[in-house]
Amino acid sequence: MLDFKxxxxxxxxxTAVDRVTLRVEEGEMLGIIGRSGAGKSTLLKMTNRLSDPxxxxxxYGGRSVSALKGKDLLAWRRDCAMIFQQFNLxxxxxxxxxxMLGRLNGLGTLxxxxxxxxxxxxxxxxxxxxxxxIAQTALQQAGTLSGGQxxxxxxxxxxxxxxxxxxxxxxxxxxxxxNAKLVMDALQRINREEGLTVICxxxxxxxxxxxxxxxxxxxxxxxxxxxxxxxxxxDAARDIYGAGEEFDEATxxxxxxxxPGADAAASGTAAVxxxxxxxxxxxx
Amino acid sequence: xxxxxxxxxxxxxxxxxxxxxxxxxxxxxxxxxxxIAATLFVMVGGFGIAEDMNSGSFIGGLHKxxxxxxxxxxxxxxxxxxxxPLLLHFAPALIETVNMAAxxxxxxxxxxxxxxxxxxxxxxxxxxxxxxxxxxMDGARAFPELILALFLIFVLGASPVPAIIAVxxxxxxxxxxxxxxxxxxxxxxPLDGLAAAGANWTQRMRxxxxxxxxxxxxxxxxxxxxxxxRASAILGFVGAGGIGQELRxxxxxxxxxxxxxxxxxxxxxxxxIDQISSTLRRRLTGDGVxxx
Ligand SMILES: Nc1ncnc2c1ncn2[C@@H]1O[C@H](COP(=O)(O)OP(=O)(O)OP(=O)(O)O)[C@@H](O)[C@H]1O
Ligand SMILES: [Mg+2]
Numbered sequence: 169m170l171d172f173k174x175x176x177x178x179x180x181x182x183t184a185v186d187r188v189t190l191r192v193e194e195g196e197m198l199g200i201i202g203r204s205g206a207g208k209s210t211l212l213k214m215t216n217r218l219s220d221p222x223x224x225x226x227x228y229g230g231r232s233v234s235a236l237k238g239k240d241l242l243a244w245r246r247d248c249a250m251i252f253q254q255f256n257l258x259x260x261x262x263x264x265x266x267x268m269l270g271r272l273n274g275l276g277t278l279x280x281x282x283x284x285x286x287x288x289x290x291x292x293x294x295x296x297x298x299x300x301x302i303a304q305t306a307l308q309q310a311g312t313l314s315g316g317q318x319x320x321x322x323x324x325x326x327x328x329x330x331x332x333x334x335x336x337x338x339x340x341x342x343x344x345x346x347n348a349k350l351v352m353d354a355l356q357r358i359n360r361e362e363g364l365t366v367i368c369x370x371x372x373x374x375x376x377x378x379x380x381x382x383x384x385x386x387x388x389x390x391x392x393x394x395x396x397x398x399x400x401x402x403d404a405a406r407d408i409y410g411a412g413e414e415f416d417e418a419t420x421x422x423x424x425x426x427x428p429g430a431d432a433a434a435s436g437t438a439a440v441x442x443x444x445x446x447x448x449x450x451x452x
Numbered sequence: 453x454x455x456x457x458x459x460x461x462x463x464x465x466x467x468x469x470x471x472x473x474x475x476x477x478x479x480x481x482x483x484x485x486x487x488i489a490a491t492l493f494v495m496v497g498g499f500g501i502a503e504d505m506n507s508g509s510f511i512g513g514l515h516k517x518x519x520x521x522x523x524x525x526x527x528x529x530x531x532x533x534x535x536x537p538l539l540l541h542f543a544p545a546l547i548e549t550v551n552m553a554a555x556x557x558x559x560x561x562x563x564x565x566x567x568x569x570x571x572x573x574x575x576x577x578x579x580x581x582x583x584x585x586x587x588x589m590d591g592a593r594a595f596p597e598l599i600l601a602l603f604l605i606f607v608l609g610a611s612p613v614p615a616i617i618a619v620x621x622x623x624x625x626x627x628x629x630x631x632x633x634x635x636x637x638x639x640x641x642p643l644d645g646l647a648a649a650g651a652n653w654t655q656r657m658r659x660x661x662x663x664x665x666x667x668x669x670x671x672x673x674x675x676x677x678x679x680x681x682r683a684s685a686i687l688g689f690v691g692a693g694g695i696g697q698e699l700r701x702x703x704x705x706x707x708x709x710x711x712x713x714x715x716x717x718x719x720x721x722x723x724x725i726d727q728i729s730s731t732l733r734r735r736l737t738g739d740g741v742x743x744x
Binding site for chain 2 (some may be wrong): 216218242246247249251273280
C-alpha cells in the first residue's frame with residue numbers, strides 16, 4: 169500500500185505538485201491524467217525518489233520512503249520499476265543486455281563492470297522478452313528497434329527487476345495506436361497475472377477509462393478528481409483539463425479502439441475532421 | 453512537452469526572461485571582444501620580441517634558410533646506396549619515440565578519464581570536486597610539454613621518463629577537457645532508466661555513459677596519440693631520447709644523410725599512424741553495435 173501524505177514539490181516559484189494526498193492499494197491499476205505540466209511525471213519521480221518532495225511524505229507499507237538512503241534507496245528503486253515515455257534504454261547495447269540491466273541492483277559493482285550477469289539472469293531476461301513477444305529481437309541493438317518494441321523491452325527490463333510497483337510515465341505517448349495497445353495490454357496483463365501495482369500517467373482519457381480501474385486527475389499540481397472510469401464524464405474531464413466549452417475529448421485521444429466506458433462518456437463528442445484522418449485501429 | 457496556453461505566463465515573467473537572456477548575451481559578446489583583443493595583443497607582442505632577438509632582420513636571414521636544406525639533399529645523394537640502411541639503423545630510435553608517446557598517452561588518458569567524470573555536471577559527483585578538476589585540467593593543458601620536460605629533465609636527468617611524464621600531464625588536461633565535453637552531450641535517458649532500476653553510481657556510469665561516449669573517447673585518444681608522437685620527437689631534442697635526440701645529433705654535426713634519413717623516417721611514421729588512426733576513428737564513430 170502506497171501512501172502519499174500531503175506531498176508537494178516546488179521548483180523555484182513553480183509548484184509542480186501541490187499537497188497531494190493519495191492512497192494506492194496493492195495490486196491496483198491506477199491511471200493519472202492531467203494536462204501537460206500538471207505534475208504527473210514529478211509525482212511518479214518522487215515515488216521512486218528520482219526526485220525528492222519539498223514537503224510531505226510518501227510511505228510504502230507503513231515505512232517512509234522519503235528517509236531511505238544508500239543501499240536501501242537503491243533497493244526501493246528496484247522495487248518500483250519505471251517505464252518512461254522515451255523508453256530510456258541504452259541504444260548501443262543489445263536488447264538482452266538491456267533487459268539484464270534490470271538486475272544491476274542485485275549484482276556486485278565489480279561483476280557489473282565486466283558485464284558478468286549470471287545464467288539465471290539471462291534466462292529470466294529471455295523469458296521476460298518472450299512474454300512480451302519480442303524474444304526474437306534479443307540480440308539486436310536496442311536503438312534499432314521500433315518504438316513499440318523498445319517500450320516492450322523496457323517493460324521486460326522492469327519485470328526482471330522483480331518490482332512491487334510499476335510506475336509508467338506516459339508509456340504510450342510516443343507510440344502509434346497499435347503499439348500503444350500492445351504496451352497497455354502488456355501492462356494490464358502484468359497487473360492481473362502478477363498482482364503488481366501499476367501507476368500509469370496517461371494523457372488519453374479513453375485509454376485511462378479502458379485500462380484503469382481507478383483514475384485520478386491532476387490540475388496545476390493538485391488532485392482534482394478521483395473515481396471509477398464511469399465517473400470520468402465529459403464535465404469531469406473538462407474540469408481536469410481546465411478547458412472551457414470548446415474542450416473536445418477527441419483532442420486527447422490516441423484513437424485506440426474505444427471501450428464501453430469511453431463510448432458512454434464520449435457520446436455527443438463529435439470527432440474533429442483532422443482526427444478522422446489519423447490512423448485508426450478499431451476492434452483489436 | 454510543457455506547452456502552456458498563452459496567457460498562462462504573466463507578461464512580467466516574459467520580461468524577466470528576456471532581461472536575463474539579454475544580460476547573458478551581453479556578457480558573451482564582451483568576452484568575445486576581450487578574447488580577440490588579447491589574442492591580437494599576444495600576437496603583435498610575439499612578433500616584436502622575435503624581431504628584437506634575431507640579430508638580423510627576418511627577411512634578411514631568409515636566404516640562409518634555404519642554404520641548409522640544399523646541403524642536406526646534396527649529402528644524401530653523395531651517400532648513394534648507403535643511405536637506405538640508415539633507415540633501419542634509426543628504426544629503434546623511432547620505436548622509442550612512439551613508445552614514449554604511447555605510454556604518455558595511455559597514462560594521460562587514464563587520468564583524463566577520471567578527471568572528465570569528476571568534472572562533468574549532472575553525473576552525481578560531489579559538486580565541489582567539479583571546479584577543482586576543471587582548474588587542474590586547465591593548468592595541465594596550459595603547460596606546454598616542452599617546458600615541463602625541460603624542468604623534469606633538470607630534476608630527474610636526461611631519459612625518456614621525464615618526457616613521458618610531461619606528455620602524460622599535458623594529455624590529461626587536453627583529453628580530460630575533450631572527454632568531459634563528450635560527457636556533457638550525452639543523452640540522459642539511459643541514466644534515468646538505470647537509476648530507476650536501482651543501479652549504483654558506477655553501474656550508471658558503466659552502462660548509461662560509457663557505451664555512449666566510448667567511440668568518441670577512442671577517437672580523441674587516437675588523435676592525441678598522433679599529436680604526442682610529434683611532441684615526443686620534439687622532446688628528444690632536449691635530451692629525452694628517441695628519434696628527436698638522433699635528429700639533434702645529426703643536425704648538430706651537420707650529417708646531411710643521417711638528417712634526411714631521420715626526417716623521412718619520421719615523416720613515414722607519422723603518415724602511417726595518421727592513416728591507421730583516421731581509418732579507425734571513422735569506423736568507431738560510425739554506427740555499429742557497441743560491445744562494451
Ligand atoms: N527539473 C525541473 N526543474 C524545474 N521545473 C520543473 C522540473 N521538472 C518539472 N518542472 C515543472 O513542474 C511542472 C510539472 O511538470 P511535470 O513534468 O511533472 O508535468 P507533467 O504533468 O508530467 O506534464 P507532461 O504531460 O508534459 O509530461 C511543470 O511546470 C514543469 O515545468
Ligand atoms: Mg510528464
